[in-house]
Amino acid sequence: MKTINAMMLSLAALTIAGCSQNEVTEISPDAHPQVGFGVYTGVPTRGVDMTTESMKDDPTDANKYGGFGIMAYFTGQDNFETVKTTVTPSFMHNQMVKFDGTNNVWTYSPVKYWPNRQNDKISFFAYAPYESDWQNGSKSGVITSAATAPGIPYIKFKLKTTDKLDKMVDLVVADQRDKTYTAENGGKISFTFEHTLSRISFRAQLGAGDFDGMDGTNSFVYITHMWIVGTDHSADGSNLSLIDPASPVNANSKFYTSAKWSELHWN
Structure with missing residues (x-):
């Protein structure tokens, strides 16, 4: 936690x-x-x-x-x-x-x-x-x-x-x-x-030129792919450690829309 x-x-x-x-x-x-x-x-x-x-x-x-x-x-x-x-x-x-x-x-x-x-x-x-x-x-x-x-x-x-x-x-x-x-x-x-x-918060700093018309109200940036650390160092395993296979892993990291806090930890 x-x-x-x-x-x-x-x-x-x-x-x-x-x-x-x-x-x-x-x-x-x-x-x-x-x-x-x-x-x-x-x-x-x-x-x-x-x-x-x-x-x-x-x-x-x-x-x-x-x-x-x-x-x-x-x-x-x-x-x-x-x-x-x-x-x-x-x-x-x-x-x-x-x-x-x-x-x-x-x-x-x-x-x-x-x-x-x-x-x-x-x-x-x-x-x-x-x-x-x-x-x-x-x-x-x-x-x-x-x-x-x-x-x-x-x-x-x-x-x-x-x-x-x-x-x-x-x-x-x-x-x-x-x-x-x-x-x-x-x-x-x-x-x-x-x-x-x-x-997790994201902030983008836009450069000049193609981004000049983006007003922050009617313009959007979409995140199309996202990975989280786990034990599987493959693309299918959605692991941030793809960047560095030697980096630490967390076997319990996943994305949820609902979860259960039991015995003082997430299950």
């Missing part, structure tokens, strides 16, 4: 009470503070890249691609890796988190609380931008696994059609596993969001 930039997202003072992996009993927020959020990115906004500011856009706005979704797994005293074949995201499933610009805080509902038993663990998986239609991905193209699906959540991602390429989103993901509440951390969880997609 090529990481374009990273974003830091902090979840502070998350409080939850639990009985089992499939049963969570909430306690009064008067006894424990609710979760708070903060987002940081060290890279300026660039086009459609998911950044701190773009994530603050209202995810309920049909024309905006903001917010983020969380899948959370309560595993009790067990580590996530030990029980991942059976545990489901019953603690949080596609939980929408959005930015409250009036109070300058990240919010979600309903509020959840840390387990009240020492060493009880919760594992978190997050993605952005948020997709409310998680079964169809009608807005962003993001389809998530169901609340009954065990293990690391997967994402099915669909590219926009040619007439909607300007609405293409920058999918980012993060995870934090086996987290517990302690006096030292105050329940603070930090996510590092990483980009799962790479964007």
Whole structure:
């Protein structure tokens, strides 16, 4: 996976009470503070890249691609890796988190609380931008696994059609596993969001003469052939390494209109 930039997202003072992996009993927020959020990115906004500011856009706005979704797994005293074949995201499933610009805080509902038993663990998986239609991905193209699906959540991602390429989103993901509440951390969880997609841009500098009449509006340049690195160093294999057979190859590089992000990598 090529990481374009990273974003830091902090979840502070998350409080939850639990009985089992499939049963969570909430306690009064008067006894424990609710979760708070903060987002940081060290890279300026660039086009459609998911950044701190773009994530603050209202995810309920049909024309905006903001917010983020969380899948959370309560595993009790067990580590996530030990029980991942059976545990489901019953603690949080596609939980929408959005930015409250009036109070300058990240919010979600309903509020959840840390387990009240020492060493009880919760594992978190997050993605952005948020997709409310998680079964169809009608807005962003993001389809998530169901609340009954065990293990690391997967994402099915669909590219926009040619007439909607300007609405293409920058999918980012993060995870934090086996987290517990302690006096030292105050329940603070930090996510590092990483980009799962790479964007290719083209720019042509036209010379004088035959290109003088091209105005950039009614004139077009078409790319008729394109290759991507793979293991096959032949023309049929569509390999950029044709230029240099000794160059490194990437057996997993392909072109897709849709793909599945599973076990934290593309399949």
